[in-house]
Structure formats: structure tokens, C-alpha cells
Amino acid sequence: MISSILIYGLVNSVVLALIAIGFSLTFGISGVANFAYGALYLLSGYLTWMLLKYAGLPLVLAVPIAIAIVGLLGFVIYWIILLRVRGIVLSEVIATFALGVGMLEFFRWKGFVTYEFTLPYFKKGMLLIGGVPVDYQRLFIIGIGLALVLFLYFFTHHTRIGWSFRGIAQNQRTAISLGIEPDWTAALSLAFGSAMAAVAAISILPLGIISINMGYDVLLIAVAVGIVGGLESVPGILVASLILGYCQFITSMYLSAEWMMVVYLAAIVLVLAIKPSGLFGKFKELEERV
């Protein structure tokens, strides 16, 4: 019993982490809250589905293409829409929010809601771990989660683009004076975040059917995990997803499934009351701006 809680709880946590990382990354680097995140997540799912069904591409090809397209879309969103309103918090927020809602409701209107919209498992079958049956897809999710974290660590510590991300995140003015272009970095951060949404979508969506409300849920999850862990810190996201993932799973086992979402509400309210910047949040409200 315990081992199944441990394992499925872990899977749940990795799912949350996968979902939350893209949003946090974009926000932490460029300060842009990408409210279209949920819509991009869903879009990746539909895109992959369409590539598989209409273009007849094999999974191995469809996946990277979908990720690339969504990443590119994130980049384009920045250049076309956000660039003009950069710096004006009001407009930035409204722009991505409107985009997200518009896309999601467009999907709903178009009728992308039937149960034929599913993505295939990567490999069917399951494995016994400690007496608990775990299917390959879920193992795959854990694997992807680990790989992503390692990749991010390597990327931000050992590549030039990664350095410029960290530079801009720490101190934009200094970074600019060192020749790092803030607009390119911000656009790239958006591209990255979106690509990560795609990765998460492709890994997680096979577990169920694609539904429009998932778009809103995903945004909710990304935000909740971010608020609890600290929106600008990757370790924060990981810890928060572990906490929330296990809490959520245990709640769904002993109460009904609907209570899962309530865990988020409770967590957000709690965090806001005690430490608004999140567990690992390094929020220096005033200091950074004087």
C-alpha cells in the first residue's frame, strides 16, 4: 500500500513539475507571466494529434516537430505582441491572458472535445516496481522529468544562452550593459517555456483524453506550484511539486477526485498568509528597485 502511494505520488509530482517548469522559467528569466501557457499546452496536444492523424507521421517525428512549432510560436508571440507593450505590466498581462483565453475558447468552439482526441502511449505495457504495477508511460514521465531537470541545469550553467538567461534574471541593467539583448532573451525565454509546455503535454496527455478544461487546469497548476515554490526558483518548483503532488494524490485516494484542486486553493492561501514569495522565493520587493 505504502509503496503504491509512494510511486504514484511521485508520478503525480513529476507531472506537476513538468507542467510548472515552463511557466516558471519564462517568468523567472524575463518577468513575463505567460498566461497563454495553458493554451499552448493544449495546442501542442492537438498539433501532435493532427501530425499523427493527418500527416501520418510516426511518433518519433511528430513529437520533435510539434515541440519545435510550439517553441517557435512562443518566440513569435513575443516579437509580434509583447514587444510593443513591454514594460507596461497592465498591457503585458492582458495580452497574454487574452491570447490564452481566445485560443482555448476557439478550440472549444471548434469542437475539439470528443474522446477521439487522444495521444498514443509511447510503449504499451507495464513494469512491476516493489510489487506495484507501473505502466511504461508513467515511468517515461518520470524519466522525462529527470532528463529535463538535468538538461536545464546543464543548459543554464554551461551554455552561453543559459548564462544570458541567468544574467538577465539577476540584473537586467547590468546584463544589457554587457551586451546581452533583453528582447532576444525574453523572446527565447518565451520560446523555451512554450517548448517545455509542449514536452509536458506530449508526455502527460496520453494518460487521458484531451479536454479544453485541461488548458485552464494546467495554467492553474503552473501558477499554484509556482506560488508555493517561488516563481523564480527551479528547486522551489521541484519541492513544491513534490509536496503538492503527494498531498493531491493522498487527497484523491481518501476523498473524492474533486478535492484535488482544492489542495491548490488551500496551498495558495496558506503560502500567501505565511510567506507570499513562496518557499524558495527570493523576493526582495523594494531592494531590487532602489
Add this chain to the structure above:
Amino acid sequence: MVDQIILKVEGVSKRFGGLLAVDKVSFHAGKGELLGIIGPNGSGKTTLVNLITGFVRPDSGKVFFRGLDITGKKPYHIAELGMARTFQMVKPFYQLPAFKNLIIPLYSPRVKKLRGGKYGERDDVAIDLLEEVGFERDSFVPYKVASSLPHGYLKRLELARCLALRSELLILDELFSGMSMSEVASTIPIIERLNGEGLTVIMIEHRLRELFRVADRVIALNFGSKIADGSAHEVMESKAVKAAYLGTEAEG
């Protein structure tokens, strides 16, 4: 002259990541004094001001104002108690006319308390304050939108914002930087007059000549620590200060 201490700073330190911006600085300012703070760029002067006025929380050390421990208090609370500051990078309300800029400090509870009940139209008070710092009333300068004013005027607007609060301690962070010689020459008498009326003034300056003429005492900082503390003459002659500004002779 210095019968009471209005500001006591004890061993404040602040570290930003790898940089120790302020390193165990201690000093005090007497009531009615005009204290100067000097030091080369990056010596931590502005951070020190931010620590005293509450915009940045010190890692260690304490700050006492009028005997009260104000360490870590919020900036508006400290301003309410009677300490006002200007910003090195001016922060006016660009969209508003110059005199409307002063409405905001005039709206604060402190001013309500000091001027009592009905204190008359804030607009009139604002215009008068601006005239005090040299905004020519006849040419309607006080009515001009802040974004259209030249830098020297914006600096004096910062000063006027502090004056609106009728504080007991005024901290001027590089007020004279960016001002022309004539503007400086016309602003110094204002500060001297206020100081003469009992207002304690702390001035952070790079323009040493003007500062040394008016300051009662001067403190010098370098790399975050205090390297000199005395009269203007003593500080000017101090070896440490000279080394900080001019460097030492090369070895060999």
C-alpha cells in the same frame, strides 16, 4: 551645538550576493548638524542611505532615530517619524505638473498632524514650497508638467518634496549632481537657512568644494567602510581619504 544625537547608526552591514556594499559602518549625527558623507563611486553611500531610510533592510547593525530603534522599519513609517530623503535618480511623477507632485507628501498623515485640522488648500501650499526652492512663480514654472522640466528643476522638486514633510532630518543623496553652478549656488543658501532653523541635514556629495564649505562634519566611506570622521579640514587632510580618491603610489 551638538547637545542631542538625532541619528545613531551602529555597525550596519549589507551584502548583495558576493558584494559587501556596507561594512559595519557606525556614525552619529547631532541635532542641527550639517553632516557630509563622501567617498568614491561604489563606496556604498547610497546603500547606506537606503539602509537608514528603510528602503533596504540591513543584514546586521542597528539604526536609531530620535532614540527610537528604526532598524528594519518600513520607509513610509520612517518618513512619518520625521526623516526625509531625496533620490539620487530623481523620481518625480512625470505625468503631473510640478506642484501636483507635492500633493502626495502633503496628503500624508504626518503633514495632517503637523499642520493641524484645516491646513488650507494643498495646491497653494505646494506652489509656495516650490517658490521656496526657486521655481519662478511668474513664468508659471510650477505649473509645468514634470516631464518637461530640466534636470536641475527636477532635483529641486525632490528637495521640495522633502520640505513638504516638515521633517527633522533631511538626507540629500547627491542633490547637486546634474545641477548647474548657478543652481547649486542658489540652492546652498536654502539648505543653510533650513539648517540654521534647526533642521539636521546629511548630504552625500561628490562636489567636495561646496560641501566642505557648509558641512560641520564629514564622514568618508570607501569600499563600504568608514575611513574618516571629523571636521571638513581633518577629512580633507586624511591620508586614507586621499588614497581612496587618488590612489597610492605604485610599488617599486
Add this chain to the structure above:
Amino acid sequence: MAVRYRKERLDRGIKARCEDMFALSSYREMLYLLLPRVLPVVALLTFPLLKGVVGLYWEKVLVITCAIALLALSWDLMASVGLVSLGQAVFFGAGAYLTGFLNNSLGWPCFLTIPCGTVGGALFCTFLLLPVLRLRGVYFAIVTLTLPLLFARFIEASKILGGNEGLSALSPLPNLWFELYVPVLAVLVCLFGFRRLINEDYGLVLQGIRDNDLAVMSGAINIYKFKAQAVFVAGLAGAFVGAFMTHYYRFVGMPAFALDYSILPLTCAVLGGVGTFAGPTLGAFILVPLSEALRTFGTLRVVFYSAILIICVVGLPEGIFHYIQRKYHQFERLIEVG
């Protein structure tokens, strides 16, 4: 040498204003200034009287329009202090549910439930949002986005307050005139009230907090107190709408936290002109009837609002109202150059 022209804009020169006094030289000028203010007020006040002519359906549209206008005004007040709300529905829902609860469980009449729902809902939301006020502006948007969604889920899961089905068969409003005139009066009160507030020194402080909060803090003003006050007043307007509509529909349920109550006021405000209060009201009176007319398109309307939002935010940030105001007070002409 070709003659080139350039546009020149001049004030009409009718307005000469010093504080609250107008220096006018003719009845025509007085009319010019009063008309844009008086006309809409008269129109709004007489429209309900025309119900025989226009039909009950459009009178219902009037009520919905006023509701959305109030939410848009409430949004605009918060935006004036620098807080961007993506979840106006949380105020609506809080007021709605409190009112529904008081009526359903305690049997209070609507004369009691509506005021209590308004104040209670506003207090609840303000307390909830207090910690967020200390953080950067974006955080307020992020948190307000999630709150309506989460509250809806909470009610669904815990099945309190009617759960999925909601609370129905609540007391109706006393009579038709009440139904029509209360929202209209509320809109007028909020519109002119908020405008007055913003033009007073208090409003200057609020806008100062939006534009340059460090300078406001250095002026010995507790910005968090002012932000909280703004949220509370805006919350009163928002919760009032929820409270009123609960008795209007005689029902309160999870749709009280629906996205529509967040995105539609937002669109009205951005379209009309953020910060003007008259703009959001104007936006509401344009978009809501339009939305009712296009009812057949269903969810596509939300896509439409999103498109408007993006276009306005990127292309026409000042909004319709500023544009009209500019045209009204200034005239353009082409003059020769060179």
C-alpha cells in the same frame, strides 16, 4: 514646389477651468460642457420608463449591461492604483454566494441580504488579497486569475452552498422598478463617484502609487493601506453586482465565478479606455448589447473579446473614450508647410 500639409490640433478654447469654476461666456458653451454629462444620465434614467415600447427583453439587457458596467468600473478603480485584476469574478461570486446563503439559510429579505452581501463579499476578498498587495503588480494578476477557478472547484468538491446545483428559489426583488432602477443608479453613483475620487487629492495618491510607488513611500504614505482601500471600494462595487444579480436571477451557483464575469468587464475597460471610468462604462454599453445580439455565436464571442483585447492593448491603448474626448475638445486642421 509641391505644397505639403501637416495636421495641427488646437483646443477649441471653450474650456477655461480653474479648480471647480468654469469661466464661460455663453449658454452655448455651457451646453457644450454639460451635454456629454447630462445626456447619458437622462438617457439611462428614462430608458426603464420605455419598457412598454422597447419590450421586456431589452430591459433585461439593460440590467446585465449595468452589471457588467459596474464590474468594469470596479476593475478600473483597481487599475488606477496599479492592480490588474484578471479575476473580477471573485468579487461577484463572493457577494453572490454570501447573499444567497443569507437568504437561503437565514431567510433574510433582500433589503438585508444585498447590503450584507456587498460589504461581506468586499471584506472577504480584501482580506484574501491583502498579502498579495506587498508583491509586484504581476502577482496580483496571477492570484486573481486563480481565485475564481479555485473557489468554483471548492464549492463543487465540498458540496457546500448548494454544490453543483447551487441555491435556487431565492426571494425575488420587490418590483420591476426596483429591478431596473437600482442597477442604473448604482452605475451612475459609481461612475461619477469614482471620477470624483480620482480627481481629488486622494485619487492623485492612488495614481502616484501606480506610477511611482517608491516616491509615494518616501512621502510618508503607507501605500499598502491605500491599495487595500482601493481594493475594498472596488470590491464593494463588484460584490454588489453579485448580490443584486443573485436576487435578480433568484439563483446562485458555480457560474457566479465564471470566466465571463472576469473577461467581459476587462474587455469593456480596455476598449473604453483604462483609467477614465467613463470609458469602461461606454465599453459596457457597446459590448454587452452587442454580445446579446450575437448570442447565437456562443463561445465564439469570447474569442471575439480576446481579439478586441489584444488589438486594443497593442494598437489603441488609450481606448475609445480618450479618442472621443480628444475629438470633442480639439479640432484638427491641415495647414500648409513650406
